Amino acid sequence: MLPTINLTSNTNFPIRNFEEDKIATLKANKGLRYVGKVKDFFKFSGNFYLTNPQCDLIESFEIVILIGKAYPNIFPIVVLLDDKIDKIEDNHISEKGIICFEHDYVTNAIAKSGLRLYDFANYYLPKYFSWVLVKKYGDAQNLQEWAHGNDGTKQFYENLLETTDKNTVRLFLENYCRISKINRNDKCFCGNDKKIKHCHIEAAHYLKATSKQTISKDIELFQ
Amino acid sequence: MNQKLYKNYVDDIAHYLKQSKGSSITKGFSSGRLNESLSSAPTMLWQDKTKNEANFRSLSALNSITGLNTKYEEKLGAHPSFSHLKNSDKSEYHYIVSIFIDVRNSTGLFKKYEPDVVANICRTIQLAAIHTCWYFDGYIHRLQGDGLMVYFGGKGISKQAAVDSALMAASFVSYFVKNDLKNLFDEQGVNRIYTRIGVDFGDADTTLWHNAGIGECSEVTTTSLHTSLACKMQAQAESNGIVAGDNILPFKSQHSDYFAHKIYKHNGSEKQYIYEISEENFRYKQHDFNWERYLKNHPSIEEDSDGNLTFRGTSVLPNPQVQQNISYLQQNVTDYKPYLKYKFPNKEF
Numbered sequence: 001m002l003p004t005i006n007l008t009s010n011t012n013f014p015i016r017n018f019e020e021d022k023i024a025t026l027k028a029n030k031g032l033r034y035v036g037k038v039k040d041f042f043k044f045s046g047n048f049y050l051t052n053p054q055c056d057l058i059e060s061f062e063i064v065i066l067i068g069k070a071y072p073n074i075f076p077i078v079v080l081l082d083d084k085i086d087k088i089e090d091n092h093i094s095e096k097g098i099i100c101f102e103h104d105y106v107t108n109a110i111a112k113s114g115l116r117l118y119d120f121a122n123y124y125l126p127k128y129f130s131w132v133l134v135k136k137y138g139d140a141q142n143l144q145e146w147a148h149g150n151d152g153t154k155q156f157y158e159n160l161l162e163t164t165d166k167n168t169v170r171l172f173l174e175n176y177c178r179i180s181k182i183n184r185n186d187k188c189f190c191g192n193d194k195k196i197k198h199c200h201i202e203a204a205h206y207l208k209a210t211s212k213q214t215i216s217k218d219i220e221l222f223q
Numbered sequence: 224m225n226q227k228l229y230k231n232y233v234d235d236i237a238h239y240l241k242q243s244k245g246s247s248i249t250k251g252f253s254s255g256r257l258n259e260s261l262s263s264a265p266t267m268l269w270q271d272k273t274k275n276e277a278n279f280r281s282l283s284a285l286n287s288i289t290g291l292n293t294k295y296e297e298k299l300g301a302h303p304s305f306s307h308l309k310n311s312d313k314s315e316y317h318y319i320v321s322i323f324i325d326v327r328n329s330t331g332l333f334k335k336y337e338p339d340v341v342a343n344i345c346r347t348i349q350l351a352a353i354h355t356c357w358y359f360d361g362y363i364h365r366l367q368g369d370g371l372m373v374y375f376g377g378k379g380i381s382k383q384a385a386v387d388s389a390l391m392a393a394s395f396v397s398y399f400v401k402n403d404l405k406n407l408f409d410e411q412g413v414n415r416i417y418t419r420i421g422v423d424f425g426d427a428d429t430t431l432w433h434n435a436g437i438g439e440c441s442e443v444t445t446t447s448l449h450t451s452l453a454c455k456m457q458a459q460a461e462s463n464g465i466v467a468g469d470n471i472l473p474f475k476s477q478h479s480d481y482f483a484h485k486i487y488k489h490n491g492s493e494k495q496y497i498y499e500i501s502e503e504n505f506r507y508k509q510h511d512f513n514w515e516r517y518l519k520n521h522p523s524i525e526e527d528s529d530g531n532l533t534f535r536g537t538s539v540l541p542n543p544q545v546q547q548n549i550s551y552l553q554q555n556v557t558d559y560k561p562y563l564k565y566k567f568p569n570k571e572f
Contacts, residue, residue, distance in 0.1 A: 030271045033238045047231065049273045052551050058544045060277035092561035103562040130555040137541070138549045146562040 015116050018042065018071055024118040031060060032121075041066040041077075048121070050129045059084065061129055065117070072114040075107035078125070085132050089148060092128075101128050103146050103156050105210045112209035154221050160203045161190065170222035176204060177216045227531055228395075229403045231281040232351040236404065239343045240411045243335045267342065278354060285358040287523050287534045288391060293358050301443040302362050304377035305432045308443045314433035320376050320389040320471075321450040322361075322422040323457040324352050324396055326369035331414040345369045348404075348416065352396045359388040359395075364444070372454075374445075386424055386474040391521075393420045393465050394514035398532065401463040421457030422512070423468030425449030452498060456509050459485065459496060465512040472510065481517050482510035 015021045022034055022042075031047030044065040050058045062082040068074040080087070080097040087093050092100045101107070101124045135143055146152035157169045168190050175189035188199035196204060207215060227233060276295045286292055301309050308315060326348055332341045352371060353363055360380070361373040373392070376385030400418045408415040425447035435444045449468060456466035466485060472478040485496040485508075498507040518524055523535050545552070 030274045031277060033235070035238075046234065047274075047277055049277055051273060052548045055273060056544070056548075057273050057276045057280075058548050058552070059542055060280065089563050092563045099561075100563050101561055103560075104564060126555060127559040128561060130552040131559055131561055133545050134549065134552050134556055137545050138553055142553065143556060144558070144560045146560050148563040149565050152562050152564075 015118055021072075021116045021118055024116075025121055028118065029121055032065070038066075040069050042069075042071065043067075044117075048125050048129070050126060050133075059129070059133065061085075063125075065121075067117060070111075072116060073111050075102075075111045075115060076117060076120055085129075085136075091132050091135065092145070093132075099128060103152055105153075105156055105207070108209035109206050150218075150221055153218055157218070157222075160206060161200060163190075166222040170219055172200065172203075173215060173219045173222070176207060177212050177219070182208075227403050228282060228284060229351055229399045231278045232347050232399070233403045233407070235347050236344055237407050239336075239340050239347070240407055240413070242337075242340045243411070244337060267339075267346070275350065275354075278350065279357065282354055282358060284534045285355070285395070288521065289358060289360075289388075291360075293360075296357070298357060298362055302364065302374055302377060302432075304379075305443050308432055308434050310438070310441060311434055314431055316427050316431055317378070318376060318382055318385075318425060318427045319374050319430050319432075319445055319447070319450070320382075320385045320422065320424050321445070321447070321453040322373050322375065322389050322393055322420060323367075323454045324370050324373065324393070325367075325419045325457050326352075326400070326416060327419055327462070328414050328416050329369050332416075335411070335413055344416075348400065351399055352418075355395045355399070356392045359392040361388065361392050365442070370457075382424070382426075383474055386471055389422050390465075390467075390471070390475075390512065390514070390517065393422055393512075394518050396420065397463050397465060397514050398518060402530065402532075417462040419457050419460035419462070420465040421453040421455065421460060421467075422465060422471060423449040423453040423456065424470040424474070426470070452507065452509075455498075459509065461511070465514050467510050467512045469508040469510065471512075480520070481513045483513065485509045485511050 013024065015024050025044070026032055026034060029046075029048060031049050032044050033046045035043040035045050037043070044067075045063070047060040048063050049060050052058055061080060061084055064079045064081060066077040066079070068077075078099045078101070080093060080099060085091050085093060087095050087097055094100070102110075131143060131145075134140065147155055154169075157173070158164050161169055161172055163169065171191045172189040175191075179186075179189075182196065182201070182204050184197040184201060185195050188194050188196040189204065190200055192199050279295045283293075300306070304317070305315065307313075326345065329341065329345050332344060336344070349366070349369060349371060356363060356371075356373045356375075359375070361375050362377070363371055364374050365372045373389075375389035375392070376382065397418055397420060400416065404416065425445070429449065430445050430447035432443060432445055434441055436442060449470060452468055456468060460466045467482060472482055475481060486493045487496060488494070496509045498509070499505065518532060519526055525533050525535055527533050
């Protein structure tokens with residue numbers, strides 16, 4: 001099963017709407033500025049400061065953060081503007097500097113349950129920038145990452161269903177795409193004789209954040 | 224370097240300049256108002272140490288001029304070479320290069336901006352000047368309004384190095400205000416801010432270091448004609464100009480390329496600026512310093528097609544803070560797995 005990422009940190013102040021989220025984010029990230037609403041995005045720009053627990057600056061990164069109008073049910077887009085990281089696939093960043101923080105289906109699940117910018121900045125920005133710095137300067141052998149492209153998607157399903165058996169995954173996806181509603185007492189999609197509530201109910205619910213059209217295209221990955 | 228040297232400062236100032244009274248995007252920075260009443264006093268961002276250090280480090284291309292790997296260090300208080308004179312009755316003669324940097328025309332900002340925005344704009348310019356001076360081993364002696372007084376040199380530093388550093392620091396500050404802030408003020412319809420800088424060298428026989436004031440309200444300072452003259456010369460500088468005392472010239476072998484005797488018009492005729500003590504037959508000339516030519520002729524500096532300065536041979540030095548914190552960074556990425564999709568949004572952001 002995928003690790004559950006709890007992105008609702010226990011702050012001692014309320015974040016009830018975008019305005020409060022914006023203020024909390026800017027207060028915690030002194031290098032960022034709120035530019036305003038640009039096209040369909042709430043746009044932030046400036047520098048993210050990666051600090052250690054003593055708040056000493058390790059490195060700063062010039063970024064743009066874009067939040068779609070579906071906020072808070074949207075995963076932010078972050079573009080790196082400076083050249084402190086090589087913009088190559090191995091660093092999980094596009095040539096134009098768009099950072100790929102997470103597998104899409106994980107971000108879909110996070111977005112579905114709502115994501116505050118404050119929590120995103122607090123969790124993903126330090127994680128990603130630490131990751132690339134360790135890759136360049138530290139012991140890269142212990143780093144984890146999803147494989148790129150479809151191989152990463154295969155890993156995602158294997159993690160989600162806790163199996164590397166491609167027939168099981170394929171069957172699960174075929175059955176999942178066929179049904180219109182998940183009934184807890186139905187037989188599990190994986191072909192097991194157990195009821196789904198005792199088997200892969202969480203995995204099935206996790207996938208609801210991603211469109212069935214997208215998932216059905218993934219079935220061929222397990223042929 | 225493929226971006227403006229002072230980009231961090233410029234971006235901040237550009238953002239502040241959009242926050243005119245009544246603007247809909249005021250307080251785009253954190254103003255410390257979460258759960259506080261709107262009337263509470265705003266947080267002053269330039270005081271943030273992390274932000275200051277990040278901005279300082281953003282000027283690291285200046286290391287290619289100095290040949291050093293300058294670390295962020297808040298050098299304030301008494302000049303370290305003379306700190307032993309603090310609250311002492313002793314004094315000491317030692318050379319020093321003094322520069323006065325005055326940031327002019329900020330008063331006009333009040334017409335359009337709230338005090339906190341004016342403060343942010345002025346302090347950001349001042350910090351850019353402070354950080355630049357730190358790169359060139361300058362010692363900030365005093366902040367005066369929007370300007371500052373800086374010493375270059377000290378024990379163990381050659382006079383030549385002190386003069387070179389002072390001229391470079393003054394040139395870069397002028398460059399920042401004249402070039403990088405160019406257009407920002409015009410675009411917002413406010414009068415452009417400019418600097419005036421005076422620089423002079425006082426040799427050991429004329430520069431006395433001593434304590435001034437009493438107890439907490441005291442400082443180690445100099446009494447020198449040339450420190451005083453640096454301040455006066457600043458007042459005579461053109462917009463974004465630098466005026467240097469005659470003592471500076473012997474340190475620059477090609478001084479005729481960069482220094483022109485300062486003149487002024489009086490009753491239609493041109494006269495030279497000369498500070499005179501007639502009883503002592505002392506006549507001291509002042510010179511306009513062509514800092515733009517000085518920068519462009521520096522072997523490590525070149526100019527791109529947009530008129531921005533770039534640095535030859537700039538290499539990205541490993542950031543020592545990364546190595547020092549590598550175990551923390553590794554701990555930070557436990558259980559984190561980035562991904563790479565091949566279909567990215569095909570938009571320009």
